[in-house]
Amino acid sequence: MIEAQALGVSAVGAPSGVRRLRENRVAVGAAVVLAGLALLAAFGPWLSPYTYDALDWRHLAVAPGFTASHWLGTDPLGRDLYVRTLYGLRLSLLIGVLATALSVGIGVAWGALAGYVGGRTDSWMMRAVDVLYALPYLFVVIILATVFGRDSVAMLLIAIGAVGWLTMARVVRGQTLSLKRREFIEAARATGLGTTAILLRHIVPNLAGTVAVYATLTIPELITYESFLSFLGLGVQEPLASLGSLINEGARQMLTAPWMLLVPAAFLVALLLCFNLLGDGLRDALDPAAY
Amino acid sequence: MLGFAVRRIAGTVPILLILVTLSFFVIRLAPGGPFDEERGLTPQVRANLDHLYGLDRPLGVQYLHYLEGLAHGDLGLSYKLRDESVAGLIAQGFPISITVGFAALVLATLCGVPLGICAALRRRTAVDYAVTALATLAIALPPFVTGPLLALVFGLALRWLPVAGWQQGELVYLILPAVTLALPVCAAIARMMRGSLLETLSASFVRTARARGLGATRVLLRHALRPALLPVVSYLGPAATYVFTGSLVVETVFALPGTGRYLVQGALDRDYTLVMGMIILYGALTLLLNLAADLAYGWLDPQVRHD
Numbered sequence: 001m002i003e004a005q006a007l008g009v010s011a012v013g014a015p016s017g018v019r020r021l022r023e024n025r026v027a028v029g030a031a032v033v034l035a036g037l038a039l040l041a042a043f044g045p046w047l048s049p050y051t052y053d054a055l056d057w058r059h060l061a062v063a064p065g066f067t068a069s070h071w072l073g074t075d076p077l078g079r080d081l082y083v084r085t086l087y088g089l090r091l092s093l094l095i096g097v098l099a100t101a102l103s104v105g106i107g108v109a110w111g112a113l114a115g116y117v118g119g120r121t122d123s124w125m126m127r128a129v130d131v132l133y134a135l136p137y138l139f140v141v142i143i144l145a146t147v148f149g150r151d152s153v154a155m156l157l158i159a160i161g162a163v164g165w166l167t168m169a170r171v172v173r174g175q176t177l178s179l180k181r182r183e184f185i186e187a188a189r190a191t192g193l194g195t196t197a198i199l200l201r202h203i204v205p206n207l208a209g210t211v212a213v214y215a216t217l218t219i220p221e222l223i224t225y226e227s228f229l230s231f232l233g234l235g236v237q238e239p240l241a242s243l244g245s246l247i248n249e250g251a252r253q254m255l256t257a258p259w260m261l262l263v264p265a266a267f268l269v270a271l272l273l274c275f276n277l278l279g280d281g282l283r284d285a286l287d288p289a290a291y
Numbered sequence: 292m293l294g295f296a297v298r299r300i301a302g303t304v305p306i307l308l309i310l311v312t313l314s315f316f317v318i319r320l321a322p323g324g325p326f327d328e329e330r331g332l333t334p335q336v337r338a339n340l341d342h343l344y345g346l347d348r349p350l351g352v353q354y355l356h357y358l359e360g361l362a363h364g365d366l367g368l369s370y371k372l373r374d375e376s377v378a379g380l381i382a383q384g385f386p387i388s389i390t391v392g393f394a395a396l397v398l399a400t401l402c403g404v405p406l407g408i409c410a411a412l413r414r415r416t417a418v419d420y421a422v423t424a425l426a427t428l429a430i431a432l433p434p435f436v437t438g439p440l441l442a443l444v445f446g447l448a449l450r451w452l453p454v455a456g457w458q459q460g461e462l463v464y465l466i467l468p469a470v471t472l473a474l475p476v477c478a479a480i481a482r483m484m485r486g487s488l489l490e491t492l493s494a495s496f497v498r499t500a501r502a503r504g505l506g507a508t509r510v511l512l513r514h515a516l517r518p519a520l521l522p523v524v525s526y527l528g529p530a531a532t533y534v535f536t537g538s539l540v541v542e543t544v545f546a547l548p549g550t551g552r553y554l555v556q557g558a559l560d561r562d563y564t565l566v567m568g569m570i571i572l573y574g575a576l577t578l579l580l581n582l583a584a585d586l587a588y589g590w591l592d593p594q595v596r597h598d
Contacts, residue, residue: 146558
């Protein structure tokens with residue numbers, strides 16, 4: 001039950017939801033790999049004697065192996081690829097998770113408010129979402145990132161988070177509409193509770209299961225955007241590394257040092273795949289009707 | 292149906308206007324201008340340049356001037372690429388972008404639909420598991436990762452295809468970009484096709500058809516396939532949007548001379564007219580594709596029309 005509450009599942013569906021998730025071996029495996037990747041990103045760089053921007057002139061473009069503790073090789077400047085990739089992983093994870101938190105915040109607030117208040121407010125708020133939905137997503141992120149976020153990770157984060165909330169708002173609004181008609185909300189209203197209090201205390205906690213599913217699926221999407229921006233040279237700037245900027249460097253050195261492409265690509269693929277698998281598993285477990 | 296179409300078409304014009312207005316002011320709000328990085332400009336020359344392009348006038352006036360040009364179909368001149376009009380740059384690059392996107396879309400449909408059908412018909416066999424697993428993997432892989440990997444394998448290691456570049460009329464240069472772009476779409480289509488065919492195959496009208504003694508092939512082709520294809524058809528709208536805006540990615544990876552690169556380059560250079568031209572081009576394209584998808588859906592499903 002404690003775990004069920006941590007997952008934020010409504011009391012009725014909780015035990016079976018968690019059990020279903022536990023029985024899904026793929027999702028559990030993905031969660032384990034993700035935990036491992038997160039630990040590696042947090043503590044892995046300390047295991048190596050090198051820092052992410054240290055130049056080792058005696059070992060330029062070394063292939064992965066045990067030469068001078070460059071386990072995953074070096075780039076042509078002699079920077080250690082193991083450390084750089086883990087730093088990139090750390091940054092990609094951090095930006096992905098924080099940007100998702102941002103877009104979940106906006107999406108939940110927007111959707112719950114629109115759904116609960118209803119009427120004209122609802123139709124205008126959702127029309128705004130429709131308009132934003134119709135825009136070329138990729139382009140909006142690129143414009144925001146180039147215009148505001150070139151040198152600061154915080155602005156990059158906001159630019160990415162600002163475009164990720166639309167689906168969340170739609171889903172949350174739908175859920176709110178059906179919650180609104182339930183007896184306990186009516187009871188809360190009868191006791192004289194205000195709109196804000198009902199939203200915060202009764203609506204939002206009951207949305208948690210759905211939000212968990214979509215948040216898990218939003219993280220890989222936003223990590224992809226971040227990596228892509230960094231791949232284009234619009235995101236994280238040198239000497240800092242993101243998985244995207246490492247893949248870009250690797251693609252340039254493909255002919256002479258293919259490991260420079262393969263190492264960060266493998267980490268990014270593992271990261272995205274595991275988030276997708278976990279998200280799919282969560283959706284099947286918490287919301288079997290959607291499938 | 293006609294009323295529905297007219298209403299939907301009328302709805303896209305204000306959206307495009309909002310897009311133009313928002314992006315116009317957002318780009319201008321950004322620090323820096325198009326001539327900041329030109330070296331050796333005396334203040335006099337700089338003032339002349341700003342005056343020539345109307346950058347010294349109030350923002351509102353510039354906006355109205357831009358809209359006026361737009362109404363005449365004039366996208367203006369590029370600030371950075373000398374002697375090039377934005378419309379001219381689009382005319383050069385856009386056919387290539389469209390070719391890549393269209394090839395990817397056709398490829399994704401032609402591979403995705405049969406794969407999905409195979410997986411559904413051979414449910415819970417090795418074929419099904421293989422298709423499902425590959426689709427999950429392909430959906431998780433962004434094109435800027437698959438692109439370089441495919442170039443590494445088929446371009447550098449096997450030497451079957453060119454690593455990058457473009458030559459007019461040479462199809463070999465199209466293969467890797469189109470495949471890269473098609474992979475995630477193909478995977479999504481295969482997944483969707485599998486799901487909807489499984490659902491249709493368990494419907495009562497299919498059971499009836501089987502009970503009448505029709506063979507498996509006939510049941511599939513005559514009865515099950517058409518309704519099962521509906522979700523896939525309606526997915527083609529978003530898929531087309533993904534593919535055409537995503538061509539930006541493969542154009543960067545494979546160094547194709549399409550229009551995608553102008554967006555990033557223009558935004559970095561503060562080349563206002565070029566960025567606006569790209570936003571209008573791709574904004575209009577996206578809206579058009581959404582519109583086409585809506586109309587197709589309205590045609591397939593009459594309930595939608597009376598919304």
